[in-house]
Amino acid sequence: MxxxxxxxxxxxxxxxxxxxxxxxxxxxxxxxxxxxxxxxxxxxxxxxxxxxxxxxxxxxxxxxxxxxxxxxxxxxxxxxxxxxxxxxxxxxxxxxxxxxxxxxxxxxxxxxxxYPGSPTTPGWIVEGIADYIRWLKYEPAFRRPRLNLDKARYQDGYGTAATFLDWAGSKYDLRLIPSLDRSMRKGEDPMPWFEKFTGKDVDTLWKEFIDTLRKRA
Ligand SMILES: [Zn+2]
Missing domain, CATH: 3.30.2010 (Zincin-like)
Structure with missing residues:
Protein backbone atom coordinates (compact mmCIF):
# COMPACT_ATOMS: atom_id res chain seq x y z
CA MET A 1 0.00 0.00 0.00
CA TYR A 115 18.66 29.95 28.26
CA PRO A 116 20.55 33.24 28.34
CA GLY A 117 17.95 34.82 30.65
CA SER A 118 16.31 37.32 28.35
CA PRO A 119 13.45 39.52 29.72
CA THR A 120 11.23 37.93 27.04
CA THR A 121 11.78 34.44 28.50
CA PRO A 122 8.59 33.52 30.41
CA GLY A 123 9.38 31.65 33.64
CA TRP A 124 6.20 29.60 33.32
CA ILE A 125 7.40 28.09 30.01
CA VAL A 126 10.89 27.41 31.42
CA GLU A 127 9.39 25.49 34.36
CA GLY A 128 6.67 24.02 32.14
CA ILE A 129 9.23 22.47 29.80
CA ALA A 130 11.30 21.07 32.70
CA ASP A 131 8.14 19.49 34.11
CA TYR A 132 7.01 18.36 30.64
CA ILE A 133 10.17 16.26 30.38
CA ARG A 134 9.65 15.06 33.92
CA TRP A 135 5.92 14.26 34.02
CA LEU A 136 5.09 13.53 30.41
CA LYS A 137 8.27 11.70 29.39
CA TYR A 138 9.93 10.26 32.52
CA GLU A 139 7.29 9.60 35.20
CA PRO A 140 4.68 6.86 34.83
CA ALA A 141 1.34 8.16 33.49
CA PHE A 142 -0.57 7.54 36.73
CA ARG A 143 1.63 10.03 38.57
CA ARG A 144 0.93 12.94 36.23
CA PRO A 145 -0.32 16.18 37.82
CA ARG A 146 -4.08 16.66 38.15
CA LEU A 147 -5.17 20.23 37.65
CA ASN A 148 -7.67 22.13 39.75
CA LEU A 149 -9.82 23.32 36.86
CA ASP A 150 -11.23 26.27 38.83
CA LYS A 151 -7.90 27.63 40.00
CA ALA A 152 -5.21 26.55 37.56
CA ARG A 153 -3.56 29.16 35.29
CA TYR A 154 -0.89 28.49 32.70
CA GLN A 155 1.24 31.11 34.46
CA ASP A 156 1.51 28.64 37.39
CA GLY A 157 4.22 26.93 35.32
CA TYR A 158 5.43 23.49 36.45
CA GLY A 159 2.98 20.59 36.10
CA THR A 160 0.13 22.83 34.98
CA ALA A 161 2.11 24.37 32.14
CA ALA A 162 3.63 20.96 31.31
CA THR A 163 0.18 19.41 30.87
CA PHE A 164 -1.02 22.42 28.84
CA LEU A 165 2.00 22.45 26.51
CA ASP A 166 1.76 18.70 25.96
CA TRP A 167 -1.94 19.01 25.08
CA ALA A 168 -1.37 21.96 22.73
CA GLY A 169 1.52 20.23 20.97
CA SER A 170 -0.31 16.92 20.60
CA LYS A 171 -3.52 18.56 19.35
CA TYR A 172 -2.07 21.20 17.01
CA ASP A 173 1.59 20.71 16.19
CA LEU A 174 4.30 18.62 17.81
CA ARG A 175 6.89 21.22 16.80
CA LEU A 176 5.48 23.61 19.43
CA ILE A 177 7.62 22.64 22.45
CA PRO A 178 10.97 22.37 20.58
CA SER A 179 10.20 25.71 18.89
CA LEU A 180 9.47 27.45 22.20
CA ASP A 181 12.73 25.96 23.49
CA ARG A 182 14.72 27.07 20.45
CA SER A 183 13.56 30.68 20.60
CA MET A 184 14.37 30.93 24.32
CA ARG A 185 17.87 29.58 23.61
CA LYS A 186 18.29 32.52 21.22
CA GLY A 187 16.90 34.95 23.79
CA GLU A 188 13.86 35.55 21.54
CA ASP A 189 10.24 35.88 22.60
CA PRO A 190 8.68 32.39 22.31
CA MET A 191 5.03 33.55 22.52
CA PRO A 192 4.39 34.03 18.76
CA TRP A 193 4.78 30.26 18.29
CA PHE A 194 1.41 29.66 19.92
CA GLU A 195 -0.38 31.71 17.28
CA LYS A 196 1.77 30.32 14.48
CA PHE A 197 1.17 26.67 15.32
CA THR A 198 -2.38 26.79 16.71
CA GLY A 199 -3.90 29.92 15.16
CA LYS A 200 -4.81 31.06 18.69
CA ASP A 201 -3.21 33.24 21.32
CA VAL A 202 -2.20 31.56 24.54
CA ASP A 203 -5.22 32.77 26.57
CA THR A 204 -7.72 31.46 24.01
CA LEU A 205 -5.80 28.21 23.86
CA TRP A 206 -5.82 27.88 27.66
CA LYS A 207 -9.63 28.31 27.75
CA GLU A 208 -9.97 25.58 25.15
CA PHE A 209 -7.69 23.32 27.18
CA ILE A 210 -9.67 23.82 30.39
CA ASP A 211 -12.97 23.25 28.53
CA THR A 212 -11.57 20.00 27.13
CA LEU A 213 -10.56 18.83 30.62
CA ARG A 214 -13.98 19.77 32.02
CA LYS A 215 -15.69 17.63 29.39
CA ARG A 216 -13.44 14.71 30.30
CA ALA A 217 -14.01 15.13 34.07
ZN1 LIG B 1 12.60 24.29 37.84
Missing part, protein backbone atom coordinates in the same frame (compact mmCIF):
# COMPACT_ATOMS: atom_id res chain seq x y z
CA UNK A 2 1.28 3.45 -0.85
CA UNK A 3 1.29 6.05 1.83
CA UNK A 4 0.69 9.68 0.85
CA UNK A 5 1.71 12.19 3.48
CA UNK A 6 -0.80 15.02 3.96
CA UNK A 7 0.56 18.55 3.39
CA UNK A 8 0.67 19.19 7.16
CA UNK A 9 2.42 15.90 7.89
CA UNK A 10 5.30 17.59 9.76
CA UNK A 11 3.07 18.64 12.60
CA UNK A 12 2.50 15.01 13.59
CA UNK A 13 6.21 14.23 13.87
CA UNK A 14 8.06 15.35 16.98
CA UNK A 15 11.31 16.91 15.71
CA UNK A 16 14.31 15.45 17.48
CA UNK A 17 17.84 16.80 17.85
CA UNK A 18 21.09 14.89 17.63
CA UNK A 19 21.91 13.01 20.86
CA UNK A 20 24.79 14.46 22.86
CA UNK A 21 27.52 12.57 24.75
CA UNK A 22 26.75 12.33 28.46
CA UNK A 23 28.97 14.71 30.46
CA UNK A 24 30.89 13.44 33.46
CA UNK A 25 28.69 13.81 36.54
CA UNK A 26 30.57 14.71 39.71
CA UNK A 27 28.95 14.19 43.07
CA UNK A 28 29.72 16.25 46.18
CA UNK A 29 28.21 14.77 49.34
CA UNK A 30 30.87 16.22 51.66
CA UNK A 31 28.24 18.19 53.59
CA UNK A 32 25.65 15.40 53.57
CA UNK A 33 27.38 11.99 53.45
CA UNK A 34 24.08 10.23 54.27
CA UNK A 35 22.89 11.03 50.72
CA UNK A 36 25.71 9.12 49.01
CA UNK A 37 23.69 6.05 47.95
CA UNK A 38 20.86 8.25 46.60
CA UNK A 39 23.35 10.47 44.82
CA UNK A 40 24.84 7.46 43.00
CA UNK A 41 21.37 6.38 41.86
CA UNK A 42 20.58 9.96 40.77
CA UNK A 43 23.75 9.95 38.68
CA UNK A 44 22.61 6.73 37.01
CA UNK A 45 19.19 8.26 36.20
CA UNK A 46 20.86 11.38 34.79
CA UNK A 47 23.31 9.34 32.68
CA UNK A 48 20.47 7.24 31.29
CA UNK A 49 18.26 10.25 30.44
CA UNK A 50 20.69 12.97 29.39
CA UNK A 51 20.81 12.01 25.72
CA UNK A 52 17.04 11.58 25.52
CA UNK A 53 16.36 15.02 27.00
CA UNK A 54 18.82 16.54 24.52
CA UNK A 55 16.99 14.89 21.62
CA UNK A 56 13.57 16.16 22.79
CA UNK A 57 14.63 19.83 22.92
CA UNK A 58 16.19 22.11 20.32
CA UNK A 59 19.76 21.33 21.33
CA UNK A 60 21.52 21.16 17.97
CA UNK A 61 23.56 24.31 18.76
CA UNK A 62 23.69 23.62 22.52
CA UNK A 63 27.15 23.57 24.06
CA UNK A 64 27.43 20.27 25.85
CA UNK A 65 29.13 20.76 29.23
CA UNK A 66 32.11 18.55 30.07
CA UNK A 67 31.05 18.17 33.69
CA UNK A 68 27.76 18.44 35.59
CA UNK A 69 27.98 18.72 39.37
CA UNK A 70 25.47 17.34 41.87
CA UNK A 71 25.92 19.00 45.27
CA UNK A 72 24.00 17.85 48.35
CA UNK A 73 23.26 20.56 50.86
CA UNK A 74 21.95 20.26 54.41
CA UNK A 75 20.83 23.91 54.25
CA UNK A 76 18.64 24.14 51.15
CA UNK A 77 14.97 24.72 52.12
CA UNK A 78 13.49 23.67 48.75
CA UNK A 79 13.99 20.34 46.93
CA UNK A 80 16.65 21.39 44.41
CA UNK A 81 17.92 24.21 42.25
CA UNK A 82 20.16 24.60 39.21
CA UNK A 83 22.74 27.25 38.40
CA UNK A 84 24.56 26.69 35.10
CA UNK A 85 25.94 23.14 35.24
CA UNK A 86 25.56 22.66 39.00
CA UNK A 87 22.48 21.11 40.57
CA UNK A 88 22.13 21.53 44.31
CA UNK A 89 19.83 19.06 46.04
CA UNK A 90 18.37 19.40 49.53
CA UNK A 91 19.78 16.55 51.63
CA UNK A 92 16.59 16.55 53.69
CA UNK A 93 14.36 16.33 50.62
CA UNK A 94 16.16 13.35 49.11
CA UNK A 95 16.29 11.61 52.49
CA UNK A 96 12.54 12.14 53.02
CA UNK A 97 11.62 11.35 49.37
CA UNK A 98 14.05 8.61 48.33
CA UNK A 99 11.80 7.61 45.40
CA UNK A 100 11.82 11.10 43.84
CA UNK A 101 14.17 10.81 40.87
CA UNK A 102 11.80 13.01 38.88
CA UNK A 103 13.47 15.95 40.61
CA UNK A 104 16.73 14.90 38.91
CA UNK A 105 15.04 14.93 35.50
CA UNK A 106 13.51 18.37 36.13
CA UNK A 107 16.83 19.93 37.21
CA UNK A 108 18.83 18.14 34.51
CA UNK A 109 16.45 19.68 31.96
CA UNK A 110 17.34 23.11 33.39
CA UNK A 111 21.04 22.35 32.80
CA UNK A 112 20.21 21.49 29.18
CA UNK A 113 17.91 24.53 28.74
CA UNK A 114 20.77 26.98 29.41
Missing amino acids: LFFAPPDFDRWIYPTSTPKPVPRIEIDVSEAPETKAWAEKARGVAQAWYGTICTLLATDSYKNPKVIRFVFSPKLNYPAGTANDTITFSAKWVTDHPEDFGVVIHELTHVIQQ
Whole structure:
Protein backbone atom coordinates (compact mmCIF):
# COMPACT_ATOMS: atom_id res chain seq x y z
CA MET A 1 0.00 0.00 0.00
CA LEU A 2 1.28 3.45 -0.85
CA PHE A 3 1.29 6.05 1.83
CA PHE A 4 0.69 9.68 0.85
CA ALA A 5 1.71 12.19 3.48
CA PRO A 6 -0.80 15.02 3.96
CA PRO A 7 0.56 18.55 3.39
CA ASP A 8 0.67 19.19 7.16
CA PHE A 9 2.42 15.90 7.89
CA ASP A 10 5.30 17.59 9.76
CA ARG A 11 3.07 18.64 12.60
CA TRP A 12 2.50 15.01 13.59
CA ILE A 13 6.21 14.23 13.87
CA TYR A 14 8.06 15.35 16.98
CA PRO A 15 11.31 16.91 15.71
CA THR A 16 14.31 15.45 17.48
CA SER A 17 17.84 16.80 17.85
CA THR A 18 21.09 14.89 17.63
CA PRO A 19 21.91 13.01 20.86
CA LYS A 20 24.79 14.46 22.86
CA PRO A 21 27.52 12.57 24.75
CA VAL A 22 26.75 12.33 28.46
CA PRO A 23 28.97 14.71 30.46
CA ARG A 24 30.89 13.44 33.46
CA ILE A 25 28.69 13.81 36.54
CA GLU A 26 30.57 14.71 39.71
CA ILE A 27 28.95 14.19 43.07
CA ASP A 28 29.72 16.25 46.18
CA VAL A 29 28.21 14.77 49.34
CA SER A 30 30.87 16.22 51.66
CA GLU A 31 28.24 18.19 53.59
CA ALA A 32 25.65 15.40 53.57
CA PRO A 33 27.38 11.99 53.45
CA GLU A 34 24.08 10.23 54.27
CA THR A 35 22.89 11.03 50.72
CA LYS A 36 25.71 9.12 49.01
CA ALA A 37 23.69 6.05 47.95
CA TRP A 38 20.86 8.25 46.60
CA ALA A 39 23.35 10.47 44.82
CA GLU A 40 24.84 7.46 43.00
CA LYS A 41 21.37 6.38 41.86
CA ALA A 42 20.58 9.96 40.77
CA ARG A 43 23.75 9.95 38.68
CA GLY A 44 22.61 6.73 37.01
CA VAL A 45 19.19 8.26 36.20
CA ALA A 46 20.86 11.38 34.79
CA GLN A 47 23.31 9.34 32.68
CA ALA A 48 20.47 7.24 31.29
CA TRP A 49 18.26 10.25 30.44
CA TYR A 50 20.69 12.97 29.39
CA GLY A 51 20.81 12.01 25.72
CA THR A 52 17.04 11.58 25.52
CA ILE A 53 16.36 15.02 27.00
CA CYS A 54 18.82 16.54 24.52
CA THR A 55 16.99 14.89 21.62
CA LEU A 56 13.57 16.16 22.79
CA LEU A 57 14.63 19.83 22.92
CA ALA A 58 16.19 22.11 20.32
CA THR A 59 19.76 21.33 21.33
CA ASP A 60 21.52 21.16 17.97
CA SER A 61 23.56 24.31 18.76
CA TYR A 62 23.69 23.62 22.52
CA LYS A 63 27.15 23.57 24.06
CA ASN A 64 27.43 20.27 25.85
CA PRO A 65 29.13 20.76 29.23
CA LYS A 66 32.11 18.55 30.07
CA VAL A 67 31.05 18.17 33.69
CA ILE A 68 27.76 18.44 35.59
CA ARG A 69 27.98 18.72 39.37
CA PHE A 70 25.47 17.34 41.87
CA VAL A 71 25.92 19.00 45.27
CA PHE A 72 24.00 17.85 48.35
CA SER A 73 23.26 20.56 50.86
CA PRO A 74 21.95 20.26 54.41
CA LYS A 75 20.83 23.91 54.25
CA LEU A 76 18.64 24.14 51.15
CA ASN A 77 14.97 24.72 52.12
CA TYR A 78 13.49 23.67 48.75
CA PRO A 79 13.99 20.34 46.93
CA ALA A 80 16.65 21.39 44.41
CA GLY A 81 17.92 24.21 42.25
CA THR A 82 20.16 24.60 39.21
CA ALA A 83 22.74 27.25 38.40
CA ASN A 84 24.56 26.69 35.10
CA ASP A 85 25.94 23.14 35.24
CA THR A 86 25.56 22.66 39.00
CA ILE A 87 22.48 21.11 40.57
CA THR A 88 22.13 21.53 44.31
CA PHE A 89 19.83 19.06 46.04
CA SER A 90 18.37 19.40 49.53
CA ALA A 91 19.78 16.55 51.63
CA LYS A 92 16.59 16.55 53.69
CA TRP A 93 14.36 16.33 50.62
CA VAL A 94 16.16 13.35 49.11
CA THR A 95 16.29 11.61 52.49
CA ASP A 96 12.54 12.14 53.02
CA HIS A 97 11.62 11.35 49.37
CA PRO A 98 14.05 8.61 48.33
CA GLU A 99 11.80 7.61 45.40
CA ASP A 100 11.82 11.10 43.84
CA PHE A 101 14.17 10.81 40.87
CA GLY A 102 11.80 13.01 38.88
CA VAL A 103 13.47 15.95 40.61
CA VAL A 104 16.73 14.90 38.91
CA ILE A 105 15.04 14.93 35.50
CA HIS A 106 13.51 18.37 36.13
CA GLU A 107 16.83 19.93 37.21
CA LEU A 108 18.83 18.14 34.51
CA THR A 109 16.45 19.68 31.96
CA HIS A 110 17.34 23.11 33.39
CA VAL A 111 21.04 22.35 32.80
CA ILE A 112 20.21 21.49 29.18
CA GLN A 113 17.91 24.53 28.74
CA GLN A 114 20.77 26.98 29.41
CA TYR A 115 18.66 29.95 28.26
CA PRO A 116 20.55 33.24 28.34
CA GLY A 117 17.95 34.82 30.65
CA SER A 118 16.31 37.32 28.35
CA PRO A 119 13.45 39.52 29.72
CA THR A 120 11.23 37.93 27.04
CA THR A 121 11.78 34.44 28.50
CA PRO A 122 8.59 33.52 30.41
CA GLY A 123 9.38 31.65 33.64
CA TRP A 124 6.20 29.60 33.32
CA ILE A 125 7.40 28.09 30.01
CA VAL A 126 10.89 27.41 31.42
CA GLU A 127 9.39 25.49 34.36
CA GLY A 128 6.67 24.02 32.14
CA ILE A 129 9.23 22.47 29.80
CA ALA A 130 11.30 21.07 32.70
CA ASP A 131 8.14 19.49 34.11
CA TYR A 132 7.01 18.36 30.64
CA ILE A 133 10.17 16.26 30.38
CA ARG A 134 9.65 15.06 33.92
CA TRP A 135 5.92 14.26 34.02
CA LEU A 136 5.09 13.53 30.41
CA LYS A 137 8.27 11.70 29.39
CA TYR A 138 9.93 10.26 32.52
CA GLU A 139 7.29 9.60 35.20
CA PRO A 140 4.68 6.86 34.83
CA ALA A 141 1.34 8.16 33.49
CA PHE A 142 -0.57 7.54 36.73
CA ARG A 143 1.63 10.03 38.57
CA ARG A 144 0.93 12.94 36.23
CA PRO A 145 -0.32 16.18 37.82
CA ARG A 146 -4.08 16.66 38.15
CA LEU A 147 -5.17 20.23 37.65
CA ASN A 148 -7.67 22.13 39.75
CA LEU A 149 -9.82 23.32 36.86
CA ASP A 150 -11.23 26.27 38.83
CA LYS A 151 -7.90 27.63 40.00
CA ALA A 152 -5.21 26.55 37.56
CA ARG A 153 -3.56 29.16 35.29
CA TYR A 154 -0.89 28.49 32.70
CA GLN A 155 1.24 31.11 34.46
CA ASP A 156 1.51 28.64 37.39
CA GLY A 157 4.22 26.93 35.32
CA TYR A 158 5.43 23.49 36.45
CA GLY A 159 2.98 20.59 36.10
CA THR A 160 0.13 22.83 34.98
CA ALA A 161 2.11 24.37 32.14
CA ALA A 162 3.63 20.96 31.31
CA THR A 163 0.18 19.41 30.87
CA PHE A 164 -1.02 22.42 28.84
CA LEU A 165 2.00 22.45 26.51
CA ASP A 166 1.76 18.70 25.96
CA TRP A 167 -1.94 19.01 25.08
CA ALA A 168 -1.37 21.96 22.73
CA GLY A 169 1.52 20.23 20.97
CA SER A 170 -0.31 16.92 20.60
CA LYS A 171 -3.52 18.56 19.35
CA TYR A 172 -2.07 21.20 17.01
CA ASP A 173 1.59 20.71 16.19
CA LEU A 174 4.30 18.62 17.81
CA ARG A 175 6.89 21.22 16.80
CA LEU A 176 5.48 23.61 19.43
CA ILE A 177 7.62 22.64 22.45
CA PRO A 178 10.97 22.37 20.58
CA SER A 179 10.20 25.71 18.89
CA LEU A 180 9.47 27.45 22.20
CA ASP A 181 12.73 25.96 23.49
CA ARG A 182 14.72 27.07 20.45
CA SER A 183 13.56 30.68 20.60
CA MET A 184 14.37 30.93 24.32
CA ARG A 185 17.87 29.58 23.61
CA LYS A 186 18.29 32.52 21.22
CA GLY A 187 16.90 34.95 23.79
CA GLU A 188 13.86 35.55 21.54
CA ASP A 189 10.24 35.88 22.60
CA PRO A 190 8.68 32.39 22.31
CA MET A 191 5.03 33.55 22.52
CA PRO A 192 4.39 34.03 18.76
CA TRP A 193 4.78 30.26 18.29
CA PHE A 194 1.41 29.66 19.92
CA GLU A 195 -0.38 31.71 17.28
CA LYS A 196 1.77 30.32 14.48
CA PHE A 197 1.17 26.67 15.32
CA THR A 198 -2.38 26.79 16.71
CA GLY A 199 -3.90 29.92 15.16
CA LYS A 200 -4.81 31.06 18.69
CA ASP A 201 -3.21 33.24 21.32
CA VAL A 202 -2.20 31.56 24.54
CA ASP A 203 -5.22 32.77 26.57
CA THR A 204 -7.72 31.46 24.01
CA LEU A 205 -5.80 28.21 23.86
CA TRP A 206 -5.82 27.88 27.66
CA LYS A 207 -9.63 28.31 27.75
CA GLU A 208 -9.97 25.58 25.15
CA PHE A 209 -7.69 23.32 27.18
CA ILE A 210 -9.67 23.82 30.39
CA ASP A 211 -12.97 23.25 28.53
CA THR A 212 -11.57 20.00 27.13
CA LEU A 213 -10.56 18.83 30.62
CA ARG A 214 -13.98 19.77 32.02
CA LYS A 215 -15.69 17.63 29.39
CA ARG A 216 -13.44 14.71 30.30
CA ALA A 217 -14.01 15.13 34.07
ZN1 LIG B 1 12.60 24.29 37.84
